[in-house]
Amino acid sequence: MSFFVFQKLVYWLRGLHLSLRRGSASDRYGARSTSLEIGDSGEMLAYHYLRSQGYRIVARKYRRPMGEIDLVGWEKEILCFIEVKLRTQPHHGRPEEAVNWRKRRQICRVAREYRKHYNLHDINYRFDIVSIRGTMKNPGLEIIRGAFGETR
Numbered sequence: 001m002s003f004f005v006f007q008k009l010v011y012w013l014r015g016l017h018l019s020l021r022r023g024s025a026s027d028r029y030g031a032r033s034t035s036l037e038i039g040d041s042g043e044m045l046a047y048h049y050l051r052s053q054g055y056r057i058v059a060r061k062y063r064r065p066m067g068e069i070d071l072v073g074w075e076k077e078i079l080c081f082i083e084v085k086l087r088t089q090p091h092h093g094r095p096e097e098a099v100n101w102r103k104r105r106q107i108c109r110v111a112r113e114y115r116k117h118y119n120l121h122d123i124n125y126r127f128d129i130v131s132i133r134g135t136m137k138n139p140g141l142e143i144i145r146g147a148f149g150e151t152r
Contacts, residue, residue, distance in 0.1 A: 042086035043070050046130040049141050055080065064113050067106035071130075072114060075145075079125040081111045083147075086132040095131040096144055105151045 047057055050073060059072035071082040083103070085095035099107075107127060115121060129147040133140040 038088075039084075039086060041136065042132050043084045045132060045136075045139060046082070046084040046141065047071060050082070050130065050143070053143065059114075062110065062114060064110050066113070067110045069107055069110050069114070077124060079115075079120060079123055080128045080145075081107060081114070081125065082128045082130060083107060084130045084132065088135055090133070095133060096129045096147065099129055099147065101151070104148050108151045 043060070047060065050071065051057060053075075055073040055075050057071055057073040060070070062069045062072055069081050070084040071080075073080050073082065083099055085098050087093070087095045087098075104127070111125070111127070115123070115125070126146045127148050127150075129144040131142045131144060133142075
């Protein structure tokens, strides 16, 4: 994805936030949005960023009774289960720090269900985190490949 296309995406997402005025929490975008709306925008930004980095995304918001995986995609021959974390305030810590052992266990359970459902037993897979820091005007994105291992 060229810088121009990426910048258009950022402006589009910022405009989306300005049009969503249902929320009650004030955020750094200048609009009043709920954390779910902010999270959805972060996931959309991560989706486009990952595609520009060569990932082939095959599922978004894969939900099961035990939890959800934000994005599922392939990077070459490796199936990636991707958690997206966004932080607008630096005093809340780094985004990837929010993926604690409970969240990892939940992601692993849903990933096992996904692999079982699609008969993907003998494949290479890993767990990635997309860390987004800052505002939609100036987002900093980082892919943490293999951020954690399988947990039971």
